[in-house]
Amino acid sequence: MSKLTMAEQFTLRAMTGRVVGEALANFYNVKGGLGIVTNKTFICASLVGAVEATFLSVRGGLAKISTAMMEKADEAKEAVKLLKDMEMVMLGYGGELGGEENYALTKAFLKAAAEEDLTSDLFFHVRIWLPAFVQRAMEEDEKIASYLKGKKLGTFTFDLDRGVFLFSNVKVDEEGKVNLKLISEVPISLEHLDLLKRSL
Numbered sequence: 001m002s003k004l005t006m007a008e009q010f011t012l013r014a015m016t017g018r019v020v021g022e023a024l025a026n027f028y029n030v031k032g033g034l035g036i037v038t039n040k041t042f043i044c045a046s047l048v049g050a051v052e053a054t055f056l057s058v059r060g061g062l063a064k065i066s067t068a069m070m071e072k073a074d075e076a077k078e079a080v081k082l083l084k085d086m087e088m089v090m091l092g093y094g095g096e097l098g099g100e101e102n103y104a105l106t107k108a109f110l111k112a113a114a115e116e117d118l119t120s121d122l123f124f125h126v127r128i129w130l131p132a133f134v135q136r137a138m139e140e141d142e143k144i145a146s147y148l149k150g151k152k153l154g155t156f157t158f159d160l161d162r163g164v165f166l167f168s169n170v171k172v173d174e175e176g177k178v179n180l181k182l183i184s185e186v187p188i189s190l191e192h193l194d195l196l197k198r199s200l
Contacts (some may be wrong), residue, residue, distance in 0.1 A: 003168055003199060004195065004198055004199050006042070007048075008195055008198075009042075009043050009046075009199070010042075010043070010046045011195060012135075012195040012196060012199055013043055013044075013046040013047035013050055013190070014046065014050045015050075015188070015189070015191075015192040015195070016047060016050070016192070016196075017048070017049065017050020017051040017053075017054060018045070018046050018050055018054045019165050019186055019188065020047075020050075020051050020054075020090075020156060020165075021050065021051040021052065021053070021054025021055040021057075021058065022054055022055075022058055022091070022186075023042060023156065023167050023184065023186065024051070024055055024088065024123065024163075025054075025058035025059055026056050026058065027167050027183055027184045028088065028121070028123070028154055028167075030087050030088045030121075031059075031063070031087065031112055031175070032033065032064075032086070032087030032088075033063065033064035033066065033085060033086040033087050033088075034052070034055050034063065034064070034065050034066075034067065034086060034087070034088055034089075034090065035065070035066045035067070035068065035082070035083035035086030035088070035089040035090070035120065036048050036051065036052065036065075036066075036067050036068070036089070036090045036091075036092045037068045037079050037089065037090070037091050037092060037093070037105075037109060038067065038068070038069065038070070038092045038093045039070060039071045039085070039093045039097065039105070039148070040069060040071060041071065041093070041096040041097065042096070042102075043096050044092065044093045044094070044096065046195070047125075048067060048092050051090070051092065056177045064086070066082060066083055066086060068082045068083050070093075070105055070108075070109065071105075072105075073104050073105060073107075073108035075108075076105075076108035076109045076111065076112035077112045077115075077116070079109060079112070080109065080112045080113050080116045080118050081116065083120065084116070084118060084119075084120070084122050087100050087121065087124070088099040088120055088121040088122070088123055088154075089113075089118070089120040089121070089122055090122075090123040090124075090125065091106060091109060091122070091123070091124050091125055091128050092125050093125065093127075093128070093185060094125050094126075094127025094128050099131055100129070101200060102128065102131075102133070103133045103136065103137075106133040106134065106137060107133070107136075107137040107140070107141065107144070107160045108159050109143055110134070110137050110141075110144045110148070110183070111137075111141060111143065113147065114141075114143045114144050114146070114147035115143070116118070117147075120147075121152040121153065121154070122151065122152075122153050122154070123153070123155065124153070124154070124155040124157065124170075125155075125156075126155065126156055126157050128155075129155040129156075129157065130157060134148070134153075134178070135178055138172070138176060139176075140146065145172070145176050148172045149172045149173070149174060149176070150171070150172070151172070152169070152170070153169070153170035153171065154167065154168065154169055154170060155167075155168055155170055155180075156168070158188075158196065159185075160193065160196065160197055160200075163187060163190075163193045164185045164186060164187050164188065165185070165186045166182055166184075166185055167182070167183055167184045167185075167186065168180040168181055168183060169181045184197055
C-alpha cells in the first residue's frame with residue numbers, strides 16, 4: 001500500500017474499474033442489473049464507482065446498478081437481500097483490509113447467498129480470488145460448496161509480464177474442483193501497468 005500515494009491509488013482503481021466495468025458489460029453480457037458488495041474504505045469505493053460508471057456508460061445509462069455496503073459479517077444477509085434482483089453480483093473489496101477480514105466478509109456473504117438462494121451470477125475481485133477465499137469457504141462450509149456447484153461465476157486476474165488482464169468464467173464441478181476458462185485478455189496501458197506493479 002505504501003508504494004503508491006493515495007492519489008495514485010485512486011488513479012489505479014479508476015483505470016482498473018474501467019476495464020472491469022467494460023468486461024462485465026461486454027464479455028459477461030450483463031444486462032439485467034449489476035450489484036456490487038463493497039465496504040467504506042476509500043480505495044474500494046473508488047474502484048466500485050469506476051466499475052459502475054463504466055458499466056452504465058457502456059449500457060447507455062440505461063442499466064440498473066445497486067451497491068451494498070458490508071463491513072461486518074453480520075451485515076451479509078442485508079446485502080444479499082438488497083441485491084437479490086441483480087443479474088450479477090460482484091464482490092468488490094480487498095485493497096485496504098487484511099486478508100482474514102476480507103475472508104470473513106467473503107465467507108459470510110457466500111453463506112448468506114446460499115441460505116437465501118441468491119440466483120445472481122457471482123463475480124469475484126482479484127484480491128478475493130487469488131488468495132483462494134472462495135475455495136477456502138467451500139472447504140469449510142458444505143452449504144457454500146453445494147450452492148456454488150454449477151453456478152455461473154467469474155473473476156479476473158492479471159499477467160504483469162505481458163501487461164494484460166485475464167477474465168475467466170469459473171465453474172465448480174460435482175467434486176468441488178474449481179475450473180477456470182479464459183474468455184478474454186485485455187491489454188492495459190503502460191501507466192496502468194506501472195501503478196499495478198508498484199501496488200503489489
